[in-house]
Amino acid sequence: MKFGSERHEETGAIEAEKILKELKLEEKTIEKIIECIKEHRHEKPTIPVSLEAKILKIADAYSHFKKPLEIAYMAVKMGFGLEESLLWMKNKLEKDLKFLKEMSNELDIKDVIEECEKKYECFSCLLS
Incomplete structure (x- = not known):
């Protein structure tokens, strides 16, 4: 970045x-x-005002579910331990999924949520 x-x-x-x-x-x-x-960051649990900002924040959250292992690996490369990085990624996905569910009250993103729930379940399974 x-x-x-x-x-x-x-x-x-x-x-x-x-x-x-x-x-x-x-x-x-x-x-x-x-x-x-x-x-667009999910550190702040805010819902943006404009439609454009909402769409970008949804896309950003959704992108984390596409390659969670690669994102966790980036944390490892930055010096974090493997277990710590995987737990960090799991927490990130939890926050993102919560945000997406909140956004589903305003926008029709059911398909996105279903896909993300499956990815989250798979990722969580790896950690158990």
């Missing part, structure tokens, strides 16, 4: 705002893009 893994949503938003202003985009458009960047 160009702007670091820790707080990348904040540093990325600052950099994006500079670039978008240089491109002379409308302020309303810049605000929506910045919201998308800032709100």
